[in-house]
Amino acid sequence: MSIDKKIVDDLVANEVSFITTVPCKQLAGVIEEVDRRDGIFHIPSNKEDEGMGLCAGAWMGGKRPAIIMQNTAIGVTINTLATLIQYYRMPLPMLISYRGELREPVACQVEMAVHTKALLAQLNIPTYHFHRQKDVEEFDMILKYTFMCNKPVAILTDANFWGGYGDQ
Amino acid sequence: MIRSEILREIAPILRDQLVVCNIGIPSQELHAIDDQPTNFYMLGTMGLASSIGLGLALAQPKTVIVIDGDGSVLTNLGTLPTIGNNAPGNYILMIIDNGSYGSTGDQPTYTGKKTDLAGMARAAGCDNVVVVQDVDTGPALQKAIAGRRATVLVVKCDSGNAKMPVITMDPVIIRDRFMKAVAS
Ligand SMILES: Cc1ncc(C[n+]2csc(CCOP(=O)(O)OP(=O)(O)O)c2C)c(N)n1
Ligand SMILES: [Mg+2]
Numbered sequence: 001m002s003i004d005k006k007i008v009d010d011l012v013a014n015e016v017s018f019i020t021t022v023p024c025k026q027l028a029g030v031i032e033e034v035d036r037r038d039g040i041f042h043i044p045s046n047k048e049d050e051g052m053g054l055c056a057g058a059w060m061g062g063k064r065p066a067i068i069m070q071n072t073a074i075g076v077t078i079n080t081l082a083t084l085i086q087y088y089r090m091p092l093p094m095l096i097s098y099r100g101e102l103r104e105p106v107a108c109q110v111e112m113a114v115h116t117k118a119l120l121a122q123l124n125i126p127t128y129h130f131h132r133q134k135d136v137e138e139f140d141m142i143l144k145y146t147f148m149c150n151k152p153v154a155i156l157t158d159a160n161f162w163g164g165y166g167d168q
Numbered sequence: 169m170i171r172s173e174i175l176r177e178i179a180p181i182l183r184d185q186l187v188v189c190n191i192g193i194p195s196q197e198l199h200a201i202d203d204q205p206t207n208f209y210m211l212g213t214m215g216l217a218s219s220i221g222l223g224l225a226l227a228q229p230k231t232v233i234v235i236d237g238d239g240s241v242l243t244n245l246g247t248l249p250t251i252g253n254n255a256p257g258n259y260i261l262m263i264i265d266n267g268s269y270g271s272t273g274d275q276p277t278y279t280g281k282k283t284d285l286a287g288m289a290r291a292a293g294c295d296n297v298v299v300v301q302d303v304d305t306g307p308a309l310q311k312a313i314a315g316r317r318a319t320v321l322v323v324k325c326d327s328g329n330a331k332m333p334v335i336t337m338d339p340v341i342i343r344d345r346f347m348k349a350v351a352s
Contacts, residue, residue, distance in 0.1 A: 046249060049216065051219075053216035055223060056219075056220050058223035058227040060208070060220075061225075061228040082212075084210075084213040
């Protein structure tokens with residue numbers, strides 16, 4: 001089974017039905033898969049903090065949300081994570097492409113990669129790093145954990161996990 | 169009229185509805201005028217009231233009224249295309265446009281100068297944008313509720329704040345009682 005399909009199957013199995021996204025090349029397949037599912041309402045957002053606001057509202061309205069985003073957006077979401085998602089104690093799975101890691105072809109992406117885990121750790125956000133394809137097996141458990149504890153939880157997915165960018 | 173006078177006047181209309189209220193003095197004023205479990209007070213996160221309200225309106229069928237501010241919409245302008253392309257009929261975004269950052273001492277925003285929020289909302293794809301003067305807020309809001317059509321209501325008013333106490337309620341309590349009111 002493709003990783004994209006497995007990820008979206010797990011989201012559906014955990015009753016996630018409201019997903020917002022800001023694209024990344026690495027996430028293109030999973031976003032396409034989200035669009036294919038009738039049980040998921042997909043609402044693209046223009047900035048990741050806006051997307052987190054949508055997710056907060058959807059959760060208060062009775063839907064389980066998730067955000068799919070790139071790690072370069074961690075900086076713009078810090079205030080929202082601290083003063084909305086964490087302060088009001090809301091669950092939020094964050095499926096994050098971890099650009100700037102091994103097999104990254106674009107040097108600029110490394111500049112936020114070096115801050116990503118430090119920022120998440122500073123916020124006490126439970127963080128998982130998917131580096132090999134089999135790491136996806138934990139995704140279902142991570143979703144259950146997120147909705148058990150009502151916290152934002154980060155799943156960092158690097159280029160090696162997604163199979164690289166071909167011959168680079 | 170200033171914001172608090174408008175809120176006092178529309179409090180009887182808001183009472184029966186789900187309300188997401190903007191950060192700072194707007195929430196303090198609404199809380200002091202008529203605290204309700206159906207009110208979600210933002211204690212931080214400037215800019216996201218319209219987004220939280222949109223997520224809520226999309227997730228359940230009850231009418232959602234967002235009380236937002238011009239400064240907050242300007243800081244999250246990406247919200248307007250998302251509203252324009254997705255807002256369901258139970259969504260009302262009421263922007264109290266006092267042309268200032270009220271909570272921080274009424275520093276002017278660009279809406280008091282050349283910037284037209286209603287025009288921006290229309291250009292973003294919102295097709296039901298209504299601009300009213302402060303004194304006409306009540307009837308305009310009632311019309312929007314009855315219309316069951318996504319509405320952006322821009323309320324032009326004076327800048328100024330009423331002196332109200334800070335909200336000391338715990339955020340998890342605000343959120344929990346709000347979620348119970350949503351589900352009831
Ligand atoms: C990121 C961020 N920047 C600045 C502030 C300070 N701040 C709080 S409320 C506010 C003004 C909001 O203005 P507006 O949305 O027009 O509401 P008004 O009080 O005028 O009704 C500002 C600047 C903040 N809370 N967060
Ligand atoms: Mg203002």
